[in-house]
Amino acid sequence: MEFSFSSSASKIVSSTAFTSLESGDVIMLGVACLLIYLAIWKKFEPLLLLPMGFGCLLANIPMSMMASTDTGGLLNFFYQGIKHEILPPLIFMGVGALTDFGPLLANPATLLLGAAAQVGVYMTLIGAVFLGFNMQEASAIGIIGGADGPTSIFLASKLAPHLLAPIAVAAYSYMSLVPLIQPPIMKLLTTEEERKIKMEQLKPISQTVKIIFPVAVTIVCCLMLPGVTPLLGMLMLGNMFRESGVTARLHETAETHLINIVTILLALAVGSSMTAESFLRLETLKIIALGLLAFAFATAGGVIFGRIMCKFTGGKVNPLIGSAGVSAVPMAARVSQKVGSDADSSNFLLMHAMGPNVAGVIGSAVAAGVFLSLFGDAGSSMDTHAALAPVIGNPEPGMQALATVVEAIKQ
Amino acid sequence: MEASVSAAVNVSLLAMSVIFTVLIILIFTIQILVKLMPYKAPPAPPAKKVSASTPPGQDDQVAAITATLAAHMGKRPDEFRIVNIQSH
Numbered sequence: 001m002e003f004s005f006s007s008s009a010s011k012i013v014s015s016t017a018f019t020s021l022e023s024g025d026v027i028m029l030g031v032a033c034l035l036i037y038l039a040i041w042k043k044f045e046p047l048l049l050l051p052m053g054f055g056c057l058l059a060n061i062p063m064s065m066m067a068s069t070d071t072g073g074l075l076n077f078f079y080q081g082i083k084h085e086i087l088p089p090l091i092f093m094g095v096g097a098l099t100d101f102g103p104l105l106a107n108p109a110t111l112l113l114g115a116a117a118q119v120g121v122y123m124t125l126i127g128a129v130f131l132g133f134n135m136q137e138a139s140a141i142g143i144i145g146g147a148d149g150p151t152s153i154f155l156a157s158k159l160a161p162h163l164l165a166p167i168a169v170a171a172y173s174y175m176s177l178v179p180l181i182q183p184p185i186m187k188l189l190t191t192e193e194e195r196k197i198k199m200e201q202l203k204p205i206s207q208t209v210k211i212i213f214p215v216a217v218t219i220v221c222c223l224m225l226p227g228v229t230p231l232l233g234m235l236m237l238g239n240m241f242r243e244s245g246v247t248a249r250l251h252e253t254a255e256t257h258l259i260n261i262v263t264i265l266l267a268l269a270v271g272s273s274m275t276a277e278s279f280l281r282l283e284t285l286k287i288i289a290l291g292l293l294a295f296a297f298a299t300a301g302g303v304i305f306g307r308i309m310c311k312f313t314g315g316k317v318n319p320l321i322g323s324a325g326v327s328a329v330p331m332a333a334r335v336s337q338k339v340g341s342d343a344d345s346s347n348f349l350l351m352h353a354m355g356p357n358v359a360g361v362i363g364s365a366v367a368a369g370v371f372l373s374l375f376g377d378a379g380s381s382m383d384t385h386a387a388l389a390p391v392i393g394n395p396e397p398g399m400q401a402l403a404t405v406v407e408a409i410k411q
Numbered sequence: 412m413e414a415s416v417s418a419a420v421n422v423s424l425l426a427m428s429v430i431f432t433v434l435i436i437l438i439f440t441i442q443i444l445v446k447l448m449p450y451k452a453p454p455a456p457p458a459k460k461v462s463a464s465t466p467p468g469q470d471d472q473v474a475a476i477t478a479t480l481a482a483h484m485g486k487r488p489d490e491f492r493i494v495n496i497q498s499h
Contacts, residue, residue, distance in 0.1 A: 104441075105444075105445065106482075108437070108438045108445075109438060111437055111441075112431070112434065112438070114434065115427075115430045115434045118430055122422075122426060125419050126416060126419045126420060129415065129416055129418070129419040130416055130419075135418070135419070135422070198488075200487075201478075201482050201487060201488065204483070205445065206449060208448045209441075209444045212444055212448075213441065216437070216441075220433065220436055220437055220440060221433055221437070225429075225433070334471060341474070348474045348481075350474040350478055351482070359434070362434070366429075366433050367426065367430055371426070374426070
């Protein structure tokens with residue numbers, strides 16, 4: 001093979017990504033830099049937005065094979081973790097290992113606040129349908145109101161994978177803006193006297209109850225809404241590691257290294273799906289607007305139900321803890337504490353708000369389960385098995401028998 | 412899938428009913444568990460002396476520690492005050 005300087009130089013120039021760079025790629029590189037800026041300098045969910053922004057940066061460099069759709073590319077492999085519902089449940093395992101359900105167990109009525117805050121999900125669903133989205137897309141957008149990133153990604157990957165990138169960006173961006181979005185709504189919907197209400201101390205809970213609780217939640221919720229089992233099951237398994245007291249190493253791994261590693265993979269995979277074709281659309285702007293609506297209605301729903309509980313209990317519940325029902329652990333609980341202490345500096349609502357806060361995690365997972373029951377593909381597990389057959393080989397006779405039983409039950 | 416606002420409203424009402432039903436079942440489950448297995452206080456550890464200086468900019472930590480101590484000691488949070496947090 002003969003080389004001349006001019007032909008070699010021209011070949012190198014023609015092989016650079018500059019020749020394939022289009023205006024959409026340039027805009028997306030700008031979006032990536034904006035996400036990185038928000039993460040580093042504005043501290044907006046940096047653990048998520050930084051790798052997500054960098055994933056977006058990599059995905060929009062032409063010829064780099066780093067987009068989620070580039071089969072055989074590095075981030076395409078990471079994306080399989082979202083597509084096959086692996087990464088969000090693993091994040092939930094870490095969240096479960098980090099979560100103390102004690103405040104919720106001490107005051108179980110706060111579960112109702114976690115349920116009431118889900119009104120944001122459904123107001124957004126109605127708004128999304130009004131703006132022209134179909135039911136499955138509207139469900140995936142609505143769950144942004146659950147203020148739970150992994151749940152949003154889990155549901156979007158199942159019901160509207162083409163909207164995954166804007167939904168994930170909206171969910172995590174607004175979660176980081178909770179301290180700005182919530183206080184005005186909380187102050188608007190409560191009186192000064194209500195904000196000053198001091199709540200009774202929480203009763204201590206026995207360790208046995210804390211150990212049995214994850215099992216009870218798994219049985220009750222997963223039997224009623226089987227579609228949500230990957231999320232809730234892993235959440236409760238992580239919590240079992242924490243509370244059982246006999247799996248210290250697993251607990252430590254789940255709450256530190258595992259959740260950190262999976263966060264990197266998940267955020268990079270989401271970022272890799274932010275290509276010009278999937279992101280630079282009118283739908284993205286609609287989703288960003290609907291996301292704000294979701295958080296506002298979720299906060300309002302929790303606070304209004306908090307006021308109802310305040311009336312019914314004769315003023316024993318501070319309505320401010322209702323806003324923590326939007327999930328976004330522990331940010332939303334800290335906002336309740338902040339607004340409460342602004343009204344009365346001797347008012348400590350943090351632990352009381354942690355009850356509805358963790359109830360919000362369960363509530364948003366249950367909301368996702370309802371959507372999956374209504375709009376999910378019932379045969380997806382069989383499809384997944386068929387898709388994996390070339391990789392894992394033919395199913396064993398036992399698996400075939402199990403599949404037959406499942407089919408029989410379905411019929 | 413065809414979508415209309417009225418269908419979305421119906422879905423929302425149904426879904427909120429399911430969520431409240433599931434979580435109310437959980438509330439009753441928790442109440443039964445707490446009744447069957449009440450908390451038994453462990454023996455109190457010996458108290459440590461702390462110096463009296465107020466930590467600046469640690470509102471969240473103070474709130475969390477105050478609430479935990481209140482639950483442990485059976486007092487209201489405004490009946491005592493944390494004056495110092497020491498890290499080792």
